Amino acid sequence: MNISAIIQVLVEGLPSTIFILITSFLLSTLIGLFILWLTIQDDKIANRLVHIYTAFSRGTPPLLMLLLSYYELPKLLQLIGINANDWNKYIFAIFGLAFGFGGYMGEIFRSGYQSVDQSQFDAAYSVGMQKKQILREIIFPQMFHLSLPNIENMFLGFLKASSLVYVIGIDDMYRKATILANASQGVFQLQIFIVLAVMYWLITILFSYLFSHLHFGKYRV
């Protein structure tokens, strides 16, 4: 089996890998921002909920989250009258990964928020701005700016974690590779996995390059 034949098969799984990577990352970002919003509410119950979720999310393997999402979430939804048995398995994969990594995203945004010089709050209040305006105009842009390196790390972590979706039967690059390796009785397994590793590595280089060109202005925080 030559290299181009291997690449041809693995590339068939590329759209699934990229789709799951981007959608689960975006959903996880939303979860992280929601956690941040709860954190800055100065509400004891909200803070407690955030603490429990973050500890749970960070303390459980993403593979377990995927399996729970795929096998147990439909049962939970059934309890409230929602039939999720016919839902596309991508939904459970995306939710499992996003929920599993949401706690990390929340922590990234929280540390970014806390790193913004808080005296700017006083200055903004003193010129008559209100909290929503201050967050939107002053604090959040700086928070994203500060969080960007950690967000990039997280994104690349999602890329690697996306390979776990093979366990629920999604044809991503990793599953294509294992099927191909099994079909060749393991004879070409090494070549196949080396090609797979190079493909993940190239995707990482591509997204790292895109992140390096992503910035929120010329300012320094």
Next chain:
Amino acid sequence: MTLLNIKNLTKKINDHTILNNINFEINEGDVIAIIGPSGSGKTTFLKNIIQLESSDSGSLTLKDRELNLNSLNSKDKLWLRRQIAMVFQNYALFKNKTALENITEGLIYGRGVDEKTAHTVAIKELQSVNLLEKKDSYPHELSGGQQQRIGIARATALNPEIILFDEPTSALDPELVGTVIDDMKRLADQKQTMVVVTHLMSFAQQVANKVIFFDGGEILASGTPDEIFYNSNNQRINQFLSAVARDQ
């Protein structure tokens, strides 16, 4: 004519009294210097005036409107902050905004001024602090003195009744202090009402028409610069002034 009158202002944190029954009055055009040792409550007092920190009791009368300081709602605070501006010790410029935007933000969001007018006002204020050529610079591209002068321009652009200065020169290199002091003198000449917390006794003597000495969260003495600096019989004040004179 009395512009601002504060009665019986008290501020506590847990059981610790930070400000104890402060009575304070300022007339239009006054420049009041507040001096005193570190931790005596000077900055907390300024922050209570503009309500960046809440007060436990007391009342504040400004432009014939009396506010009960321990029951202010958000509208009261907003109204208060639209009459008073503040310049901060560490400049507190918005780091993601240019010098020009640092001035227009307050005008647009705090005062509801349209962008074009805000831009015109900001340009005028930058000219008055001789920093027009820095209008597109971000705070990290400015020196400490330039940042503080932008901070002053941000405050004056709002055309407030009173400007509060919280040790505006204490974070600056000695050679940059003069540029900030010059801007404050210009404002004093224009009869801008100011309350200045300062460690610069020369500023208090030369520019202020009234000096207040804070110690232990209380106003220990107040009077003209001559009364405080040269004719005070208060042992604590003389002890403080001697220590400051030794260090300067």
